Amino acid sequence: MLLVSVTALAVTGAAVYLWQTTEEGRLPPKTAVILHAVNNNLVDLDIEFNPPKIISGDGSGGASRPSILKESFQIPVQGGGDIPAVMYRPRGEGPFPIVMYYHGGAFLEGYGSIDTHDNIIRSIASRSSSIVIAPGYRLAPEHVFPTAAEDSYSALQWAERNAESFHGDIDRITVAGDSAGGNLATVTSQIARDRSGPDIQAQVLFYPLTTFQDVPLASREVYDSGYYLLSRNVMYQARDGYTPEEWMWDHPYTSPLQADDLSGLPPALIITAEFDPLRDEGEQYAERLHAEGVPVRTSRYRGVMHGFVSFHEVMQSGRSGIQEASAFIRQANNEQLLFPDEFAVQVKQPPQGIDGVKEQTEAFAIAAYLLGRAGADIFSSELGE
Template identity: 60%
Template sequence: MNATKKWLKRISFGMILLSGLSIIAVATAIFFWQSTDSGRLPAKTAVVLHAINNNLVPLDIEIDMPAFLSGSPAPGSPGVRMVREDLSIPVTDHITIPARVYYPNTEGPHPMVMYYHGGAFLEGYGNLDTHDNVIRSIARRTNSVVVAPAYRLAPAYAFPAAIEDSYAAMEWAVENAEQFNGNPEQLNVVGDSAGGNIATVMTIMARDRDGPDIQSQVLMYPLTTFLDVSFESRNQYDSGYFLLSRAVMYRARDLYTPQELMWSSPYTSPLHASDLSDLPPALVITAEFDPLRDEGEAYAERLFEAGSPVILSRYEGVMHAFISFYEIMESGREGLTQTAQFLRQVNSGRLDPEPSFTFEIREPPEGIERIRDQSEAFAIGAYLLGRTGMNILSKE
């Protein structure tokens, strides 16, 4: 009996020691992941980037992690049932493109959103499936009809195919609004990255062509120029570690705008457009660790100077495309919430139409949210270390 007790004590001590060593290993790993040449990252941002850059999870929103690591459910309107419909939209007499529509299964008419997905204008970098979580969440949180067209991509289709597809899809959505209980008089455009470029170009094109009346635009970390402009953020965060590299930006320019004359068009580089007047109110969201940060903020300032009400929000401690990871990043949840709040404010007529400029810095989570983010970061870090160990063992 005494011998058994001694062995049980030794086993208990060994388990405690192993647990302690595991905690130290995870904490040490996260500490090193947080350290970069461009600055120290918040723990949650560090573990997400480590996972993606080391191919431990795929670069899309269907992150293969246990449910208990994905954070708390995002706030919204759980009582609103959304209907999803995948269909084709004619963009010319002979060409149709895929599209996805989410709309409330309730009596309308409901506000409408055209959502343009990101992905560097290139095949293989983004599509409706990689952005489905954001598209779906915007529809649910704003009780809106969201139409997301899958515009044609380079290298098979260069500029202006994506722009013309996007504009034709917007006209189609307005003409067919009744099919989805939509209100074409409450039309908004939203886009991220390359899609942010397309979203704001839609407002310029609609103005120039006397097209649909767009009441607001939301631009998430948008690309606003193809010209060789020296921005600090482009130089500091262009390695690709923060999800967007200089190499990808050059590849996008070479394939999407193969002729240098295209680079200065207001429909590719709205930052340099000669006329930005008569454009709708804008919410522009940028990220601290993003090569596109400075050009997005410069464009927000130009919109204000031309007479548009503008809210510019820079989220500190996060990288390009952070809103796509809202399931596991508190800042992503906050960015999505801000987007929905802005759209609801516009749709209800509560946004002041007078020219104004608000620039706010959104700091990383504090208080309870920071504790939750840190706890989730630690749990994800432990999961990633375990997965790394399993990958090593499977190769032996």
């Protein structure tokens, strides 16, 4: 029995070491294990990964969660149609701050929805003590630009008009989103500025897409394989589907990085990931905001991939990203935001100390779980046995 246990531990350790080794750099164990699982179809990319509860936790970091209510409904948009939406809100009379959350998914049918991003939406609602409204939006290729942008703005207008009915505070509205949804969040801020409202107090952008133009960006070249959960091929599909005509690539409501005027936009928090094709354009957008007088904080999380916040139940860095965003929203709600005078990207290191040991232990436990599911043959061949 002891020999079997030692052998299993050795195989698990060798597998994790192998998964950590990439051409782009050495990955932390937890990142390596999750990427291996996703890329080998051992778990679904829609975050339905449920490892043993002893290692997954609830994503709350041990904090008790306030009681929140969930409601699904429809929001009317231009052209007489409707888009689906979900709302999480605290119990009580409020009025509560409002967060509009726009989900990622490359603007394309089948790549993301309010359902695939429910864990982020729920966690931000719980941690920020805010009402979080997450609208869907009509997707490409059936619906091209500017449909998604206009749907996102229509949802913001709906929230302002109906705030009293769900105990929302229209003087404290934040927009947020990830990837394509990060694009829509900051684009919605531009539209609201250009059309005289609704007023937005802050924006939170997780690894946002900020340009459809062909510009030299090192991160797009280095991390374009798709192994880090976003590929060059998907980015081209998004551009071909959502912006099929080249003039659309230059529009400020698709490529805010190249917009002529970014002044007057809400204060921003921009979170990027080290191993992500969208890293550089997110950070360059932050720098442009700063140059145009928009207060901005920028954090790069080392050792993680595109979409890492979606894995916050099983990744400490994901939890840290959610916590940073929620704290920023709370500070905005209480008019307590502070920003550095000079632009800088604050680098967030992978978990250290006890947290680092815990992450590594969990990574090995998850790896053993995956090895058991997949069978020894697959991994024996990988290890050259």
